[in-house]
Amino acid sequence: MNAPRAPVLRQQPDWEAAAQTLINGCTALSTDDQRVRFMDRVCLALGDQLYPAFLKVLCLVSEHGDAEARRAVARTMVHALSTGRMPSGRLQAWGGHASEGRPGSAQTRSLGPIEYLCAWHAQQSGPSLLPAAAFDTASKAVISLVSTDPQARALYCAKLRQDIDDPLGGSLTRTTRAGLSALVASWEAGASTDEVVQSLLDALHGTPWGALGEARGRWNGFG
Amino acid sequence: MNALTPLSGHSLPTSAWSGTALGAGRPVSPPDASAAGGVDWFSASASGRTLSVQRDGHAPGDVDAWAKALVDHLLEPGNEAR
Numbered sequence: 635m636n637a638p639r640a641p642v643l644r645q646q647p648d649w650e651a652a653a654q655t656l657i658n659g660c661t662a663l664s665t666d667d668q669r670v671r672f673m674d675r676v677c678l679a680l681g682d683q684l685y686p687a688f689l690k691v692l693c694l695v696s697e698h699g700d701a702e703a704r705r706a707v708a709r710t711m712v713h714a715l716s717t718g719r720m721p722s723g724r725l726q727a728w729g730g731h732a733s734e735g736r737p738g739s740a741q742t743r744s745l746g747p748i749e750y751l752c753a754w755h756a757q758q759s760g761p762s763l764l765p766a767a768a769f770d771t772a773s774k775a776v777i778s779l780v781s782t783d784p785q786a787r788a789l790y791c792a793k794l795r796q797d798i799d800d801p802l803g804g805s806l807t808r809t810t811r812a813g814l815s816a817l818v819a820s821w822e823a824g825a826s827t828d829e830v831v832q833s834l835l836d837a838l839h840g841t842p843w844g845a846l847g848e849a850r851g852r853w854n855g856f857g
Numbered sequence: 858m859n860a861l862t863p864l865s866g867h868s869l870p871t872s873a874w875s876g877t878a879l880g881a882g883r884p885v886s887p888p889d890a891s892a893a894g895g896v897d898w899f900s901a902s903a904s905g906r907t908l909s910v911q912r913d914g915h916a917p918g919d920v921d922a923w924a925k926a927l928v929d930h931l932l933e934p935g936n937e938a939r
Contacts, residue, residue, distance in 0.1 A: 650904060
């Protein structure tokens with residue numbers, strides 16, 4: 635039996651055209667359900683390994699979309715969040731190990747854009763961590779896009795609180811959950827995007843006062 | 858159903874984040890730069906022009922056509938995961 639082919643990025647993907655198509659689709663499709671299914675289908679076609687491509691498209695919409703374009707995508711996120719269908723990527727659960735040749739053998743969990751970026755940056759879920767500069771760029775762009783719609787922001791914060799309160803889910807370390815908790819507190823308090831991301835980074839890597847920085851990347855047990 | 862109600866009109870199903878979201882049941886595949894051709898994911902890659910809503914394209918109800926159009930900008934032809 636032939637293994638399914640992994641999707642392959644073009645040598646020069648047209649990211650801008652993809653972002654434009656996301657905007658147009660989120661505007662042209664007739665119903666909220668269709669718009670969420672549109673995002674779903676895109677992520678399914680990209681597959682798990684290229685879920686970051688979807689995040690990059692979101693970032694481009696955030697950074698280069700005008701107000702109407704950003705609102706169209708953020709409104710789609712509102713419906714996705716309220717129905718539990720936020721396009722998600724799968725990361726290997728913390729402590730889970732895929733056996734060679736048995737890629738489905740490790741415990742995995744779906745993570746939405748913000749928590750996916752956070753886990754990718756802060757914990758050894760895959761072969762390579764997301765570098766700090768890339769994390770800073772991407773997380774600010776995604777948070778800014780979600781913040782376009784106050785309802786999307788509120789729903790996303792509620793979703794993150796559920797993730798934080800569910801340590802048995804196994805995909806987020808205590809340190810990562812502490813980072814997300816700081817992010818939510820700052821975000822709900824109406825802080826700027828820069829401040830929200832900084833609060834998360836302070837919790838992840840420590841502040842001048844110490845805190846959790848030394849715990850980065852280490853498993854500290856449930857809690 | 859046990860649900861949070863952060864805003865009127867919308868509720869969050871509490872089971873939504875534990876495997877029922879998109880992609881449940883798909884193989885493990887953590888981010889792997891090598892699998893994606895060593896992509897520097899979040900470096901600048903746009904011309905900088907403003908993206909505005911363009912009201913053209915596919916039929917209003919054709920979800921698959923819209924998804925294909927987007928993915929075709931990114932993937933080698935015939936390489937969709939599904």
